[in-house]
Amino acid sequence: MKKTISIAILTFKEAIREKILYNLIVFALIFIGVGAEAAYFVIGDWERIVKDISLSSIEIFGVLISVFLGVGLIAKEVDRKTAYAILSKPVSRTSFVLGKYLGLLMILGLNSIIMLIALFIALLYARSPVEFVTIQAFVLIFFQFMIIGGFALLFSTFTTPTLGAIISLTLYVIGHLSHDLQYFTSEKFSPLFRWVAKFFYLTLPNLEILNVKPLATYSTPVEGAYFLNAIVYGICYSVFLITVAVLIFRRRDLK
Amino acid sequence: MKIVEINKLKKSFRRGFLGRRFLALKGLSFSVERGEVYGLLGPNGAGKTTTIKILTGLLSADSGGIKILGEPIGAPRIREKIGFLPENPQFHDFLTGEEFLNFHSNLLGMPRYGRKEKIKELFNAVGLKGAGDLKLRAYSKGMIQRIGVAQALLGEPEILILDEPMSGLDPIGRKELRDIILSLKERGKTIFFSTHILPDVEVICDRIGVILNGELKGEGKLEELLGARIKSYEISFRGGNTGLIEKLNNVSTRILRGADQITIYLEKEELVDKTVQDIIQAGGKLAALIPHRETLEEYFVRTYGKEWVR
Numbered sequence: 001m002k003k004t005i006s007i008a009i010l011t012f013k014e015a016i017r018e019k020i021l022y023n024l025i026v027f028a029l030i031f032i033g034v035g036a037e038a039a040y041f042v043i044g045d046w047e048r049i050v051k052d053i054s055l056s057s058i059e060i061f062g063v064l065i066s067v068f069l070g071v072g073l074i075a076k077e078v079d080r081k082t083a084y085a086i087l088s089k090p091v092s093r094t095s096f097v098l099g100k101y102l103g104l105l106m107i108l109g110l111n112s113i114i115m116l117i118a119l120f121i122a123l124l125y126a127r128s129p130v131e132f133v134t135i136q137a138f139v140l141i142f143f144q145f146m147i148i149g150g151f152a153l154l155f156s157t158f159t160t161p162t163l164g165a166i167i168s169l170t171l172y173v174i175g176h177l178s179h180d181l182q183y184f185t186s187e188k189f190s191p192l193f194r195w196v197a198k199f200f201y202l203t204l205p206n207l208e209i210l211n212v213k214p215l216a217t218y219s220t221p222v223e224g225a226y227f228l229n230a231i232v233y234g235i236c237y238s239v240f241l242i243t244v245a246v247l248i249f250r251r252r253d254l255k
Numbered sequence: 256m257k258i259v260e261i262n263k264l265k266k267s268f269r270r271g272f273l274g275r276r277f278l279a280l281k282g283l284s285f286s287v288e289r290g291e292v293y294g295l296l297g298p299n300g301a302g303k304t305t306t307i308k309i310l311t312g313l314l315s316a317d318s319g320g321i322k323i324l325g326e327p328i329g330a331p332r333i334r335e336k337i338g339f340l341p342e343n344p345q346f347h348d349f350l351t352g353e354e355f356l357n358f359h360s361n362l363l364g365m366p367r368y369g370r371k372e373k374i375k376e377l378f379n380a381v382g383l384k385g386a387g388d389l390k391l392r393a394y395s396k397g398m399i400q401r402i403g404v405a406q407a408l409l410g411e412p413e414i415l416i417l418d419e420p421m422s423g424l425d426p427i428g429r430k431e432l433r434d435i436i437l438s439l440k441e442r443g444k445t446i447f448f449s450t451h452i453l454p455d456v457e458v459i460c461d462r463i464g465v466i467l468n469g470e471l472k473g474e475g476k477l478e479e480l481l482g483a484r485i486k487s488y489e490i491s492f493r494g495g496n497t498g499l500i501e502k503l504n505n506v507s508t509r510i511l512r513g514a515d516q517i518t519i520y521l522e523k524e525e526l527v528d529k530t531v532q533d534i535i536q537a538g539g540k541l542a543a544l545i546p547h548r549e550t551l552e553e554y555f556v557r558t559y560g561k562e563w564v565r
Contacts, residue, residue, distance in 0.1 A: 002361060002364065003361065003362050003364070006358060006361035006362060007362075010347065010350075010358060013349065013350075014347060014349060017349055080345045081341060081343070081344070081345045082345050082346060082347055084311075084313060084339075084341040084344070085339065085341060085344065085346060085359070085403070085406060086359075086362060087311075087312065087313060088311035088312060088313065088334060088337065088339040088341075089334055089359065089362040089363055090331040090332050090333075090334045090335045090362070090363065090364070091331060091334075091362050092331045251315075253268075253313075253314045253315060254308065254313040254314065255268070255308075255314070
């Protein structure tokens with residue numbers, strides 16, 4: 001475990017030097033700030049729009065950070081051969097992958113704390129109280145980062161960062177269209193089409209489970225049981241992705 | 256005692272668009288004894304790095320066996336016994352030298368107590384005294400190679416595996432690294448390294464293995480391979496009558512005339528006694544008689560020249 005933590009800290013130290021991280025954080029903060037100000041001039045519920053813009057900005061920029069950092073985690077280590085000295089030590093490939101993922105979660109956690117502070121400031125500016133459902137929405141967004149970061153890491157074990165980023169972002173979009181996939185499993189369609197739709201519905205991530213932004217926007221409470229189920233879903237899906245990543249990387253020859 | 260035993264090792268890679276199999280190692284077998292410096296020699300693409308990567312767990316073999324201190328490789332804990340310097344090593348360059356060695360100490364599970372002193376000792380041993388606070392991106396190639404040796408030495412491994420350690424270094428860098436390896440040899444370390452730079456091998460290695468196209472073509476101690484064969488004899492003398500040079504022209508391969516000394520080269524041993532007698536009888540004074548042994552480079556050109564080029 002100590003080796004995994006050492007690799008995680010190294011990953012965190014390396015990621016924190018990435019310019020893209022700062023660029024995306026700054027963009028997110030600008031979006032939240034400008035959104036909060038602009039919403040004032042929009043006819044309607046200022047508070048609601050501020051929450052909507054802030055949570056959406058946190059999600060979109062957080063997902064971009066998860067993908068752009070995640071896709072390079074293992075691919076770059078192998079390409080630059082920095083992994084050679086590490087993996088020739090008594091370090092298992094499992095520890096290496098877990099350490100990389102843990103490092104990614106550390107940087108995503110730091111990013112989330114910065115975003116949360118920005119959200120609180122925006123809400124304060126909009127004279128809106130910080131509701132529990134807003135925090136719940138924020139927590140579930142973090143679990144989306146975990147899943148998308150998990151996908152990025154998985155692709156990082158066997159493909160290029162560019163291809164990995166494209167597929168991960170596509171999966172993020174598809175993950176929010178799960179209800180449409182479910183529609184294609186209805187009796188209206190041919191059995192083969194239904195089977196294919198059902199396969200993708202069951203295997204691809206259902207990120208809508210982790211999306212309670214609309215409820216947070218309208219200050220509608222989220223049931224505790226649903227919230228816990230959503231967290232369990234996020235953890236299980238992330239564990240599944242990291243397990244697959246470990247299985248692939250354990251078999252990979254570092255040429 | 257055998258530290259490394261490699262037995263009928265085979266490894267293939269897929270190549271090209273159609274993924275045709277290419278056999279990089281064709282049943283390679285050799286062993287490395289405790290305390291010796293073993294050099295695996297071969298041209299680029301011969302299979303040296305593939306062998307080393309299998310030894311260090313970076314590649315998996317198709318078939319064949321590798322044992323380190325009698326235990327088959329596979330489990331990560333076996334790698335505690337190995338110190339490895341990759342070819343053209345790249346490390347996380349945002350770390351300082353000290354942070355880098357500290358990180359690798361963590362990977363080896365080394366205790367924190369006494370670690371700082373150990374790291375300091377290693378910096379001194381590889382000639383990087385005072386460079387611990389510098390970031391690795393400020394290190395020269397020679398310094399990177401030396402800190403690479405230092406990370407390989409962490410945890411007192413049973414065997415040091417160095418993949419092309421001299422590659423890409425300038426003459427001074429090469430000499431410095433050669434001196435480090437020689438000092439490790441003096442301390443009784445077992446070293447296994449690959450190279451295609453032959454002059455270094457003559458100075459460092461106890462035993463060599465020659466790998467060509469994935470097969471071991473020859474193996475032995477350097478003195479066995481080179482010791483017996485004398486390539487030529489050099490005879491230097493002063494004086495002598497005019498007929499002597501004409502006589503020597505018929506037997507020698509080369510004559511060099513200096514200001515007060517003449518040097519001739521003979522290839523055949525049986526001509527030496529007779530030539531010396533002729534020089535003395537002609538009034539010459541013998542200055543030196545030097546037998547020239549074959550260099551490793553010449554041995555290679557003679558023995559493996561055609562295959563090496565291929």
